[in-house]
Amino acid sequence: xxxxxxxxxxxxxxxxxxxxxxxxxxxxxxxxxxxxxxxxxxxxxxxxxxxxxxxxxxxxxxxxxxxxxxxxxxxxxxxxxxxxxxxxxxxxxxxxxxxxxxxxxxxxxxxxxxxxxxxxxxxxxxxxxxxxxxxxxxxxxxxxxx
Amino acid sequence: xxxxxxxxxxxxxxxxxxxxxxxxxxxxxxxxxxxxxxxxxxxxxxxxxxxxxxxxxxxxxxxxxxxxxxxxxxxxxxxxxxxxxxxxxxxxxxxxxxxxxxxxxxxxxxxxxxxxxxxxxx
Numbered sequence: 470x471x472x473x474x475x476x477x478x479x480x481x482x483x484x485x486x487x488x489x490x491x492x493x494x495x496x497x498x499x500x501x502x503x504x505x506x507x508x509x510x511x512x513x514x515x516x517x518x519x520x521x522x523x524x525x526x527x528x529x530x531x532x533x534x535x536x537x538x539x540x541x542x543x544x545x546x547x548x549x550x551x552x553x554x555x556x557x558x559x560x561x562x563x564x565x566x567x568x569x570x571x572x573x574x575x576x577x578x579x580x581x582x583x584x585x586x587x588x589x590x591x592x593x594x595x596x597x598x599x600x601x602x603x604x605x606x607x608x609x610x611x612x613x614x615x
Numbered sequence: 616x617x618x619x620x621x622x623x624x625x626x627x628x629x630x631x632x633x634x635x636x637x638x639x640x641x642x643x644x645x646x647x648x649x650x651x652x653x654x655x656x657x658x659x660x661x662x663x664x665x666x667x668x669x670x671x672x673x674x675x676x677x678x679x680x681x682x683x684x685x686x687x688x689x690x691x692x693x694x695x696x697x698x699x700x701x702x703x704x705x706x707x708x709x710x711x712x713x714x715x716x717x718x719x720x721x722x723x724x725x726x727x728x729x730x731x732x733x734x735x736x737x
Binding site: 532 | 620621624625628631632635707708709711712715716719720724725728729732
């Protein structure tokens with residue numbers, strides 16, 4: 470106890486100033502991270518519902534085209550291009566696990582666009598349905614977050 | 616996303632693929648009488664010794680407790696020999712797509728479209 474008292478008595482005003490500036494720096498980092506988080510939250514809240522709705526419609530369209538791929542080959546090409554654009558937008562908004570899923574799906578879409586076969590289009594469709602389910606869960610989580 | 620949800624999506628999309636490839640042939644029946652909310656026909660198929668029923672039903676939307684609009688959802692179930700529900704698949708978008716694929720198959724749209732387009736070329 471006496472040692473601690475001695476140590477404290479030895480701390481100069483300049484030392485206190487140094488502690489305060491370190492604490493200030495840490496507080497600034499916390500504030501910046503919190504603001505980034507809040508910004509991300511509102512960007513997701515604003516952008517994701519619209520994109521999610523369009524991606525669900527796209528999955529539904531792809532499922533329809535898979536009924537008769539030969540007849541709908543032109544529509545499939547247009548739909549894949551549109552899905553690619555939507556996924557690019559989504560990748561800019563999402564982070565972590567979601568972003569990785571989107572990146573993997575973008576790769577599938579790229580393959581399907583190069584040579585649309587039933588297998589490649591079906592792979593895009595299945596992964597798109599999974600992504601849509603994942604986004605729905607994300608939206609549910611966001612509803613409870615704040 | 617949970618592994619379990621992925622598993623249901625894989626299962627239902629597999630059924631859709633088999634249907635679209637013509638490897639699974641569904642039969643159409645009038646709606647099952649005990650389920651008053653059924654909309655449109657009921658579809659049945661046997662796959663790997665199990666009997667499946669797919670139909671569209673109307674529900675009160677639980678997301679809007681005050682004003683509960685009626686929504687329609689496709690329901691996929693295992694049924695027994697008397698068509699009584701044994702177990703219902705969780706609702707995922709893929710079930711709606713399966714309903715569309717089954718309707719497309721049972722109505723013979725593919726054949727009609729192919730014939731029509733062939734006729735136009737001749």
